[in-house]
Amino acid sequence: MSIYFNPFALASLVLILSGMSGIQAFELPTIEMPTAETATDEQKHCLRCHSMQTLGYRDPVTGGLVNLHIPEEGFKDSNHQALGCKDCHKAGFQDYPHPPKAKQESLYCVDCHEDNPNMIPSYFAEIEREFKESVHFKRMPEHFSCFSCHNAHFFKASRKSSDPNRMPNREMCLNCHAETDFEAGGLQRDINEMVAYDNHICLDCHAEPGRIADLKSGEAPDLLASHDWMPNIQMHWKKVRCIDCHLSTSDTYMHQILDADQAVKHCEDCHSANSILLTKLYKYKMHESRQKYGFLNSVTLNEAYIIGMTRNVILDQLSFLIMGAMVLGITAHGTARWVSNRRRKR
Amino acid sequence: MKTLKRQAGRIRIFKTLFVLAGIFLVGSLGYKYLYPVIFEAYTGVVNAPLTYESSQKLTTTEFEALARELTHDARYKEAVAVSADEENEFARKLKIQMLMNTPSFRAKTDYRHIDYFRHAGIKQYEGPKTCLQCHETMVVHDYEGNHKTVNTMDDILDTVHFKFQSSGRVFSTYGYDGRRVNADSAMPIPIGKINRACGVPGSFSWTGWAKLVEAKPHGEDGEVEIRSEGCGQCHIGGNYHPATEKMMPIGGIPEETKQGIDCLICHSDTYDMNQRYVIEDDYGMRWNQDRSMRAAMTVSWARSKNCLNCHQHNMGGDAYEHNVAAANLGYKNKRLLHHGAKRANPFAPEDDVHAAAGIICTDCHVPEGHKIPRGIKGTDLVSNDLPFKEVACENCHTEAPHTKSKDRVILNGHIARLACETCHILELTEYNVVLRDWVHPTWNEEEGIYTPTDVYRNGEVGKGFIYLWFNGNGTFLANALGNNPLKTDTYNPLMDQMANLDHPEVVAAVREAAIKLKETYPEIDVDDYVEKATRPLTQLSAKTLAQRRRTIEQNLTPVMNKGESKIYPFKLFNAIMYEDMGNQGPFGAMILPFDYPSYYETGDPKLSVMQAISDPIVKRMYELPFKEYMMDEFMAYFGVDEWNTTYPVENGELAANVEANWMRQMGTLMVNHGIQKDGRKCEECHQENGIINFVMLGYPEERVADLQNLPELKYLNMPVAEKEAMIKEKLSKKE
Missing domain, CATH: 1.20.5 (Single alpha-helices involved in coiled-coils or other helix-helix interfaces)
Structure with a gap:
């Protein structure tokens, strides 16, 4: 157990020594909590409170609810599951109530994830570059950070990198993941689940008119109205991710969210043999599956049937053949009956 | 052809x-x-035209004089209230005078119905007939934002306040057979206050509706005082019996009964509770009403004081010092006060933060027409007019209600597991009755009657009320259902908390009461008495006990695991009464009612039971039509296979299988009022001997250790000097 000294305590002491009322100064308490030996113990210690669903307060400025709940299940399932709380939240959180200064911490994903040999090598610099080009950051830089969309407490990467040079070393992966996570070559997640997870990130704000209006201090756009050019809106939202249309096709790191008028708006961009979806959502699934099963893979054929995208020419030809045969059969049968009828009448 | x-x-x-x-x-x-004739003959109930002495016709002069007086009084009262903060006495007097003549102030305080009556020429108040002249229909707004116009009389006849029961799927209560009352049944039965088993009043609404009791407060040979008693005092119908007709699938309320409805007890600003006493006429006994023009001219929306005319009775209790209605017992045949309180959680400015803030009952219990919601949660069998309408703290306070305390975040964290009441009800009133003995009455010198003996009364936590998991549902005998959200299998309140009063102080107090009772009743075995009163399960045979465990596991555990449970405070209650053991199960037997006059006058409880069950409607209950119509179903919920129709009287005496027993477990009643602004402190629960027993609430050992030992508390409770020293020490270490 390390002796922890909180600079805030010093501040309090200075106040007392400078003759202020002791009680006043101690309004901001500084108790040192037992320090946990392991990350798990540390999590357990913090989750005593932070696993409470309703842990939170109402922000005196906005009146809005600030929820400090960390769903235990989600956290234990996240990519950050093995971290101790203090690995990220460094200063002052051992004290109860946490001193205001501790709460002013500024955390930034790239700080840990870039140039850190202990971290899974990733492409956070590129992500950062893209993010800064995104419509969110360009319009309202003061309102957007990684945490606006991603909750580090239950962040879960959707898939592995496609670039073999960027593949992390296996040993390191297994520090956090089970062997089975990597069956068939990537983090296995159901496409529907991935769509729901990713869309939730967008809809958490965009489906909540209140939150959008707060930011833009104006009318919130009506999602249904702005998408009404698209048939079967709900079905699309269930099966395709927002970012599949709202990102440029050349966007490798999926963070340069486009302005609405630059988004994909042509049906045939997806509903064609050369569907852009194959560069995005289905890219990896397809790749893996095709390697394993060849052209008759389950992803494009069964799991998510998309009109025009089937891409199995043999099947197309086969269906034309069957249809032709059927027309021929009916014609032949009709003709035969007509001929036989005429004969009988005579 | x-x-x-x-x-x-x-x-x-x-x-x-x-x-x-x-x-x-x-x-x-x-x-x-x-x-109707056949119905009345069969059930033994009587209906007749109802008249009231207070309904007098005024002359124009009298009307105007009364109007002036009422207007002046109301205006003056308001002017005094508005001027209260003026410190200079003379200035205050002048301010009051000015306000009394200010037109807008007058318009705000005047009773509007005075003018309506003047124009309509109404000089006599004759009950609903008078009201319905203008209010034949009314617009009802529901919580979904719809509104519709309904017939006012039909609307009120269909409320719990009139019929005291419901045959609908309105209960949050489950039978011991695991079925939700009236919801999972092909045959819904009428249940409610009108007929549910309850040991607090000891009576039954038919046999104890309106009674006159001869009290002897001046000794055996002193002057006899006639007192009023009965369930009907809190009923808005003025007739000779509860709304019996509403129990039947056919037949309606007779016209003369409809005219007995007391509109003004809820709608008058000056209703005189001294008019509420029992009167006797050619047809029987019934409750008098205030039908004076004074009460009628001050008609207004129902305010808290109207509700509390009756409801303080089961909230603060009759003996509660701020119970206004209990201070006006009647011009004659004064009402008898019940000294032990049912819930003992008063709603009065002195003891409830909302009442003190001027919040009125209907701010939270928002009515829809005459239907008033009581919330979707409840352990008891009181009927519910709006079973899907929430009455909850969260309707006004958000899920982050703590805004000022430095501990606000962690306090808000508790909301997911604790009801607001758990921390914000600190105690019940001292009148809170926990154990009531109906079998060994005590002579009450002051009232001059025999009353049931309250063996134990206490409003303190752990004694008068305890904490239990609650998911909004209860059993047929008012036992809160719920389970630890960790779904451990150790929480079993029907075998533990509700069946054991093990606080040493409680046991000692019960022993003391038993010793005292033994002076009057030498046959009492004190040890046995204490054992049965504090551990009622000892009354059961090993076989029945095993059956009880099985029933809980098979029928109640699934219900306990439903929904989301939170920890709530529950008032405890048990009573020893006479039971018909021909109709018994592992959770209790059919309770037999007492007749008030014979009980109070003779102190002979057996005679009183004999008298009560000789009522025609109790006899009908023991006959085939009633068995088929509702009693079999009723007993199924009770945990008994079928209703045994053997009438429990043999040779003019109570049958051998009528036994005095404590109910097999304590009833647990929700308490939701008497809310304090400052809630409990962390350390009251989070310590080894805290007020919440985490082990009994089904927490695993490791979690109990966590909950009982919060390192943070050390700091919070540390004296300032010690904190200073601690920081200095830290500093020196750093150096």
Whole structure:
């Protein structure tokens, strides 16, 4: 157990020594909590409170609810599951109530994830570059950070990198993941689940008119109205991710969210043999599956049937053949009956 | 030939039509005139035109004089209230005078109905007849934002306040057979306050509706005082019996009964509770009402004081010092006060933060027409007019209600597991009755009557009320259902908390009470008495106990695991009464009611039971039609296979299988009022001997250790000097 000294305590002491009322100064308490030996113990210690669903307060400025709940299940399932709380939240959180200064911490994903040999090598610099080009950051830089969309407490990467040079070393992966996570070559997640997870990130704000209006201090756009050019809106939202249309096709790191008028708006961009979806959502699934099963893979054929995208020419030809045969059969049968009828009448 | 045939056919059709019309006519006439007579003969209830002495016709002069007086009084009262903060006495006097003559102030304080009555020429108040002249229909707004126009009389006849029961799927209560009362049944039965088993009042609404009791407060040979008693004092109908007709699938409320409804007890600003006493006429006994023009001219929306005319009775209790209605017991035949309180959680400015803030009952219990919601949660069998309408703290306070405390975040964290009441009800009133003995009455010198003995009364936590998991549901005998959200299998309140009063102080107090009772009743075995009163399960045989465990596991555990449970405070209650052991199960037997006058006057509880069960409606209960109509179903919920119709009287005495027993477990009643602004402190629960028993609440050992030992508390409770020293020490270490 390390002796922890909180600079805030010093501040309090200075106040007392400078003759202020002791009680006043101690309004901001500084108790040192037992320090946990392991990350798990540390999590357990913090989750005593932070696993409470309703842990939170109402922000005196906005009146809005600030929820400090960390769903235990989600956290234990996240990519950050093995971290101790203090690995990220460094200063002052051992004290109860946490001193205001501790709460002013500024955390930034790239700080840990870039140039850190202990971290899974990733492409956070590129992500950062893209993010800064995104419509969110360009319009309202003061309102957007990684945490606006991603909750580090239950962040879960959707898939592995496609670039073999960027593949992390296996040993390191297994520090956090089970062997089975990597069956068939990537983090296995159901496409529907991935769509729901990713869309939730967008809809958490965009489906909540209140939150959008707060930011833009104006009318919130009506999602249904702005998408009404698209048939079967709900079905699309269930099966395709927002970012599949709202990102440029050349966007490798999926963070340069486009302005609405630059988004994909042509049906045939997806509903064609050369569907852009194959560069995005289905890219990896397809790749893996095709390697394993060849052209008759389950992803494009069964799991998510998309009109025009089937891409199995043999099947197309086969269906034309069957249809032709059927027309021929009916014609032949009709003709035969007509001929036989005429004969009988005579 | 053909025309003849056609004619014969026509005649036949006419004949059939004629016969059908005849049957219909006879049927409807019979239903209208014959059915009520048969019904009254069968059930023994009486209906007759209802008149009230206070309904007097005023002359124009009297009307105007009264109008001036009422207007002046109301205006003056308000002016005094508004001027209260003016410190200079003379200035205050002048301010009051000015306000009294200010037009906008007058418009705000005047009673509007005075003018309506003046224009309509109404000089006498004759009950609903008078009100309905203008209010024949009313607009009802529901919580979904819809509104509709309804007949006012029909609306009120269909409320719990009139009928005291419901046959609908309105209960949050489950039978011991695991079925939700009236919801999972092919045959819903009428249940509610009108007929549910309850040991607090000890009576039954038919046998204890309106009674006159001869009290002898001046000794055996002193002057006799006649006192009023009975369930009807809190009923808005003024007739000789509860709304018996509403229990039946057919038949309606007779017109004369409708005219007995007391509109003003809820709607008058000056209703005189001294008019509420029992009167006797040629047809029987009933409750008098205030039908004076004074009360009628001050008609207004129902305010808290109207609700509390009756409801303080089961909230603060009759003996509660701020119970206004209990201070006006009647101009004659004064009402008897019940000294032990049912819930003991008063709603009065002195003891409730909302009442103090001027919040009125209907701010939270928002009515829809005459239907008033009581919330979707409840352990008891009180009927519910709006079973899906929430009455909850969260309706106003958000899920982050703590805004000022430095601990606000962690306090808000508790909301997911604790009800607001758990921390914000610190105690119940001292009148809170926990154990009541109906079998060994005590002579009450002051009132001059025999009353049941309250063996234990206490409003403190752990003694008068305890904490239990609650998911909004209860059993047929008012036992809160719920389970630890960790779904451990160790929480079993029906075998533990509700069946054991193990606080040493409680046991000692019960022993003391038993020793005292032994002075009057030498046959009492003190040890045995204490054992049965504090551990009622000891009354059960090993076989029944095993059956009880099985029933809980099979039928109640699934219900306990439903929904989301939170920890709530529950008032505890048990009573020893006479039971019909021919109808018993592992959770209790059919309780037999007491007749008030014979109980109070003679102190002979057996005689009182005999008297009560000789009432025709109790006899009917023990007959086949009632068995088929509702009693079998009722007993199924009770955990008993079927209703045994053996009437428990043999040779003019109570049958051998009538036994005095404590109910097999304590009832647990929700308490939701008496809310304090400052809630409990962390350390009251989070310590080894805290007020919440985490082990009994089904927490695993490791979690109990966590909950009982919060390192943070050390700091919070540290004296300032010690904190200073701690920081200095830290500093020196750093150096």
